[in-house]
Amino acid sequence: MPERLGLYPLSSTFNIPLSAVELSILIPDNPAHFTVLGNNILTASSASDSLSLARSRTAMEHHEVQTEIDRKNVELAHLRQEILKTQAQQATQEVQNCVQDENIAALRNEMERIKADIATLEAYEDESVKTLNAALENKKKEINVELGEKLTKVKEELAEEIETSATKSSQRHNVEAEELRTSINIINDKLNTQKTTSEKSESLELERKQIIEELHSKARKRLADIEGEMGTLKQRITQKNTVRGTLRVILNEEQQQSNLKRTADLLKKKQFEKDQQHVSLLKQIADIEFKIEHSKIATNRSAAAVRELEQHTQTFRESYASLEAERRILHNRLQELQGNIRVFCRVRPSLDSTVELAPMCIAAPEDVNEAGKQILTLASITRESDIGTLPSRVVSSRYGGNSRTPDYRFSFNKVFPPESDNSEIFSEISQLVQSSLDGFNVCIFAYGQTGSGKTWTMSHKEDGMIPLSINKIFSDIEELTEKGWQYTIDGQFVEIYNEQINDLLAMGRKDVKLDIKHDDIAKKTVITNCTTVSLKSRDHAFDILEKATRRRSTASTMSNIRSSRSHSAFIFNIRGIHESSGQSCEGTLNLIDLAGSERVNNSKVKDQRLKETQAINKSLSSLGNVIHGLGQRKNSSGHVPYRDSRLTYLLQHSLGGESKTLMFVNISPDAKNFNETLNSLRFATKVNDTKLC
Known part of the structure; x- marks a missing residue:
């Protein structure tokens, strides 16, 4: 882990993709290439000049931001060194003061001991005289x-x-x-x-x-x-x-x-x-x-030095507060340049070495397209020798098909191959968790068919995104507390099952109706009658998380033996205040584990399970429509269909505006799930092609 000052790594570098200023729309079945710049739509003939101009502006802006960030990092590093030096001097002086106090106490104890010896000798003298008198009388x-x-x-x-x-x-x-x-x-x-x-x-x-x-x-x-x-x-x-x-x-x-x-x-x-x-x-x-007397003089000098150090420390803290505010602004600007809506794709490892895999390859992380995004290709491979002709990492080598089908190319902010672990993935999303501590609304959710690894990614007990986010939140709060910040965290844990919101922490209150209320001015959402828990520590948060996870609705389908039949939402309301500087912030972190998307003819469900599947697919479709609507909205009066589902209505203030959204699309590498994988990637592309207006 790099050294941290406050909440931001001093040695961090930033890769700012071009997606912040340009958006390429790839239509697999149509070779036409359109470039969207701002609100102007250019034809294919003028796309090259516009792209060059956009790249030039982006490069200049990226250079300016990077220069400013480097300068601030140098200032933060210098300030951190001064603070550490001051703290070391203060600690040394405190140690010296303690030693002087101990010496004074020892000297005072020695004086008391000497006085006690004098009293003892006088007592001995009296006793000796008495003894001599007694001896004289006896004689x-x-x-x-x-x-x-x-x-x-x-x-x-x-x-x-x-x-x-x-x-x-x-x-x-x-x-x-x-x-x-x-x-x-x-x-x-x-x-x-x-x-x-x-x-x-x-x-x-x-x-x-x-x-x-x-x-x-x-x-x-x-x-x-x-x-x-x-x-x-x-x-x-x-x-x-x-x-x-x-x-x-x-x-x-x-x-x-x-x-x-x-x-x-x-x-x-x-x-x-x-x-x-x-x-x-x-x-x-x-x-x-x-x-x-010498110790008093030294103590007075030490006290003066301590007061001076405290004054320097207070000055450094005030400087730190202003630098922290500037860091938050730069951090948010960087996140906006990377895109307020981002999509990561994760390929699940194969669970059975005998199962045929879909033809798939992933471009190397450094091999990105003009928009700064990583490419994932779904393609048929007629001969096993064709594998070597693929441009980058091949995910599948057990494909047995002989027919040639068109290649499907998808671009995302990041594509994680099957060998990637959760800690590697969390390193990419930790900056969004940081944004929630900085006072922004953040939404992170996992999308994909049943069995594609969503719950493993989001809710794995040891290194899922939810446990790792909890760890980061409390670790950063511990560091910020030393800098004068005080944080409170309230948690709500709900599930959306058949378009009904259930409180996962409610005890014996199943008949209580939960409603969603929005504060459009403060951009906050409240679930009425929902249990809110004040999270005091990471252990407390993990206990509540485990309790809520056990109560989540699950059932069996043909697609997955134990399929999550509901969307789970873990909502953290984070409030911070810095009393000395008067700064405050309030953000919300929404960690969503979506129910598995399934086609009805594949899952073979009926009756109640059929109703569940239809409700799940409807809410997932509404989520895509809302994100697409956010990209199409030209002004604040444009309609976004938040009310089409409980899920989108709950996340209304965490999907648009200055909020940050990250979607994981989890896909299966198995050939039998090719169509479901293709649908998931198309849905993710729809989200990825959205740019907030």
Whole structure:
């Protein structure tokens, strides 16, 4: 696919046929050749001079149009490059802005993290002080416990010493008392033994008293000694208690000093660390503030650059809008030069290699006649060796006839051989689909006998003209949306069966009457009571298309096992608006799959099928009459028989005036269908020879 700017290929070239200014009418059975120029009819004798003059004018006009188109294409290419460059600069600046924003956010996050670290360190400091205080209290408790234990031990030692001293004193006293008692006993014994001695009793009594007195004196002395020792012990206990209290005070003071020193050292260390962190944080904050300021400056510059880019982009868009309008004018002029009514012929491939083919040859695409059209010839071939004498591509080589019949030559805008595929054909009609997006009414329909490939051409699920047109419409709308255009698409899907319009999307509304209403001023057509669907996307459009296709009336005939018995019309109303420039457009694309044309004696139908065939042939004949009437009309008051059939009445505003019409004539290559093929080609020639007045 070529690169596109807007909707028009920049590298496209155009072949403008001469049919826009001259029209050659070939009558197969009459060798006379007439040339029609404008409204003047020339005789055969003056045809040569008129043809030369027309060719000269056409060549000049073609050269002027081609020059103008080339110039506009160059301008569009330059503008596209500028837009792409501007968009790239804008994207780069936006990326830089995003990077700066990310850097600022990262720096702010780092600052928040540092502040959080400071708060954490302060919390740690408070917690450390609390921990140290708790440790100090615990240590005090331990020292108090230890001192209490030592005091208890001293008390126990003193008590034990006192008890030991008392025990020893008591033991000595007891010993002395025992000695005294022993002495007393001895004395008593002496007294008892010496009772008789009276003289000695008094002395003994006196001695006893003296001894007792001495003992009492000794006891009192010993008691005084013991009491003195007790006082000494108490004094020693008091001194030891005093010393213990002094030691406890000293120990507490030393412990407190040691703890305070450790705490002071720890706090000094932490204070030093915090001072270092504070200095580092201040430096980081200064760096961050510098980066933020630098980022602000860069952001302001970027914003200014973005604003400038947006201004340039807006200027380019405004220029694009004017160039797009000019492109549409040139595109329409080119389409008019190619002809508002065009006919393409397509030959269906043979479905059976054993079937005899009709004698047929197609001129090469570059081998066109004086009117710029491609030639298709139907002729009999008496010998197979005659095939080599044909001027161009031979479609049929299995012809078995021996009689010689006249050659039939037909000229069309384009002839597609059997090997052509749908994508190749769509490349030729895509410009007409573009015209519908540009605001014109476009009608594309396929004509031919039953089984000639009309439905394959128009409605093939993957690459029929209808699916490919839907794809192009939505693809182009996506591109135009980026340029400021907004489009809405409404779809209607109807069939014309026995001259009755049926809504293919109606659900349970078969009794509703559908009427055709025309707005002759706006050149628009409305089908009353017909379901209108707003198509939001290509998938939605394909779903609706599949639903409508399933409901189309089909039946069986002798000509085709599954023949379409109705004309199907897929109508797309396309509206676009460009708010900034105020431009708007509204076009209609009619994609018609006509019912198969059949001769009654060939199709062997009867009763209801006969009525269907007659209605189909009548509407197809009316279509030819309408197109012929458009060519014969000399002024706006001339009569065109639109009302002769529902089909032509529905397409009234899509067949004449500034509308664009393309007809596919689909033909069969089989020899058995020769007469039907000949009739289809003659009908197509009637359409092709029409020039809108």
